[in-house]
Amino acid sequence: MTKVLQIYTTLYDTYGPQGWWPFINYSGKNDLKEGNAHGYHILDYDFPRNKDEIFEVCLGSILTQNTTFTSVVKSLQNLNDNNFLDYRKIKRMPKEKLKLLIKPSGYYNQKSSYILGFIEFFESLNDRIPSRDELLKIKGIGPETADSILLFAYKQAEFIVDAYTKRFLVHKKLILENAKYNDIKSFIEKEIKKDIKTRKELIIVYQEYHALIVNHAKKYYSKKPYGIGCFI
C-alpha cells in the first residue's frame, strides 16, 4: 500500500466516514440517524440524486470559497426559508435580494454574479455532465471549485486540493512547498489509483479523503506552528 493510502486508512479509522456534503433538504435513507444533523449523509453515496440536488452542491461549492461551511449553510438556509433554493427562481429574483440572502458567506457581490453566471451554464448543459475545462472557463470557478463540483455534485473521480491538503502534505513531506495545484492533484490521484481499482470505490475514497483531511487539518493545521499534535 502506498503511503498516501496508508494515511487515508489511518484518518478513516480515526474519524470514520464523513458524509461530508450537507444538504439543506436531506431526505435520504439516513435522515433520522444520529450523526446526520444538518443534512449530512454519512455512508449514503447516492446523493445528489437529481438536478436540483446537483445544483445545490454546485451552489454550495461557489459559496464556500474562502469561508466556513457553517456560513454557507446559513446562506443556503436563507435561500430555502425564502423559497429561493432553486436555480430557476434564483435566476429571476432581484440580484440585491440574492446578495442579501447569501451575505453570511461573504463576497456577496462577486458570488452573486458567479452564481448567476453558473446558472446560465448549468441550464445550457441540458443534464450533460460538464468537463473540467468547461467549468474552469466560467468566471468564479477555479480549480478547487471545479473539482468540488465534479466530485460531489457529479460524482466524477476528481480529487480536490485545498489549502489544508497542500499544507498537510507538505508537512508530511509528500510534496514540495512550491508544488502547484495540478501537481498535487495528479500525484494524489496517481498514488490512490495504485491501490483502488474500481471507479465507484475511487470516488468514495476521493470524497472521504478530502473530507478527512479537512477535518484533521482543522484540528492540527489551522494555526502555526502547523502539525502540533498531529499523529500521522
Add this chain to the structure above:
DNA sequence: AACCAGGACGTGA
C-alpha cells in the same frame, strides 16, 4: 484585536 475560513480574479513585473 488580529487572524483565518472547505478561493478566485485582476494587475503588474
Add this chain to the structure above:
DNA sequence: TCACGTCATGGT
C-alpha cells in the same frame, strides 16, 4: 509565470 492586493462576513 508569479507575487500581491482585493473581495466581505463571521467566529475565535
